[in-house]
Amino acid sequence: MQAALPPPQLQVARTPSWAHYSIKPSPFFDHALAVASSANYGIIGNGRLHLLHTRPQLHVDKIFETQDGLYDVAWSELHEFQLASASGDGSVKLWDTNLKDLPIRAWHEHTRETMSLDWSNLEKDRFLSSSWDGSIRVWTPDRPHSLTALPAHAACVYQASWSPHTPALLASVSADGTLKLFDLRSPFSALPSTPAPPTPKNSASWAPPPVPLAPPTMSVVAHAGEVLTLDWNKYRPMVLATGGVDRAIKVWDARNMSRPAEEGAPLLGHEYAVRRVAWSPHRADLLASASYDMTARVWQTGPNGGVLRMIHDQHTEFVAGCAWSLFEEGVLATCAWDGRVHTFRV
Template sequence: MDFPQKPLSQLLGSNGPVHAVSYSASPGTYILTGSADRSIRLYNPSPSATATTAAGRPSSLSSLPLPEGRLIQTYSAHGYEVLSLAVAVDNKTFVSGGGDRAVFLWDVSTAQTLRRFGSSAHGHSGRINAVAFGGAGDSLVVSAGLDTTVRVWDTKSGGAGANKPVQVLANARDAVTSLVVGGSGGAEIIAGSVDGRVRSYDVRMGRVTTDVLGASVTSLCMARDAKTMLVGSLDSKVRLLDRSTGACLRTYADAGWRNEELRVQSVLGGKERFVVAGDEMTTAAAAAKDAPSSHMPTAKITTPAVTATADKNEGRLWAWDLLTGKLVAKIAVPWGGIGGTDSRKRIVGRDGVEKARKNVVSCLAWKEGGFGNQFCVGGTSGVVTVFGES
């Protein structure tokens, strides 16, 4: 099986960087995106028609812009950027979190919020970096953020205690960046933190297991059998950990790949044959580097901003073979999408010179939890590109 890197469509409409993407639950027909413009958008990634030339013949991607996916719905309630999304198994609801310290539970069909968690003194005191569903029947929502805590909310509770978390996990010494919920009945919570630790909580047993990486953790992705965990960190490495022993089974890296400052996501894909990661550098920025950086990564994780001095603005996407660690693909992701479409307004400084733009590819999702036939990537350009099989 070759890595599926054919561009299929692009999702337009965001007025700022896209910080979160998520497929709907199986069969993964739709894609949700969360943006710095405070909005969440629901798309059907399949274009409404095949792109054709003026003569009516099918066109290659080099001659026409990539077809656009269909915008189905826009969800608006957040007061700041949206940083994380999770979809319930029944596809009827989803949850979001972001810079306004609030967790929203949404009804997909009505585009209305069903619950808002964290709007009182019992909520997060900083931005929310990650959200997930948990518990039997997705009855719980889990959130984690800059305030170093993981909070568990009961979606079924009412009355005076409706806005209080049922549990607060406060072991982290720095911001919690990423979450995975698994185990029987969704009773296991795994949290990655800037303090360089991955903590696995057995909620039922009241036990926590800690794996020490040293470098700040930016991303978590658990294999379907729950035996291994993919961990991205701010030392330009992605590691595959054995969950029973904490041992590092394989490290994925490249001299040209960078993840030292920004929150860049990595996932398992292609029926867990591949490790796929975004990149905080662009083609031009990478070319300017004569050698890998030797300075230690900072402990501060930020979301990418639309600033750069590079002449070229292509983002980069990397893929490694899971078993061998060999690099199998490196894909350029242009600012305006494949084919040259650029729906975003250009920014001109006071000196009248257009500001250079840097397409950091920071978020990605693979259909059906890594077992589907396509994946999507987003970043600072605000364009989400969908890739799949030829």
């Protein structure tokens, strides 16, 4: 495969010794990015929440230190200066960018690593987390405990995400290979919303939650192996994309989960696992992906499948995160284990 040309208007911010796992743009400020990072590639050690500004050029503006690695971050949809972080010790913390050092609230109910966060853009006082303990929890900043504990999978829930169109609908993907949809208006078996002592990382004693799994609204075996990421299309209410360790990206229509959507013939090209997918907030047919093959790619979906539009190969380690600018069409940000954050125009 030929190397892609350096993308135009590439900006780079360096954070030596920190492996980046996730990057998210602020929904309030067009110049603000947040990056969740871990020391020692997230295997052991501290974490750091990096706050970056894109003007006058991309640079780190502020940092928050944590005692365990960070795997994801989510900006508040309610307060422009607040954001939440997901930690390897199972905790979820809420930060205020106007304050120094310490979180303004912390929760610790997951019994294993917290892998993902997503703040609802419809019910703006709610956000969710997913964990290696197989559960999804729903939170509000004003409560000391989670509102809902959903035993969603019998294995690690790598990512869960609210529908941007239906307030009570969420989707999740897991190490069990499935994509599931849950409607919180339906009855389900919930875990007690009380703190539980954390289980050490990689503990052989871990077991699935000792309660029945919550019945999903829909469920499908999505990939041959672990499913690492998902994202809802911002313009097509029931369309999602998923990526997994099988190196494929698939597009699904939740109205018929028995097979991928017609236009979602697997998007193939990544050489290793797909770690993140992100639909454009400006176009219904544009999808970005990040992979352990050290590239980010941009795809254009259509009636006859998908077309690869761009390969960004300027990182030198696993690319773990990608996110579109919410304010400026065609601007993509990526973060990787090489300690670098890139922004560029597609």
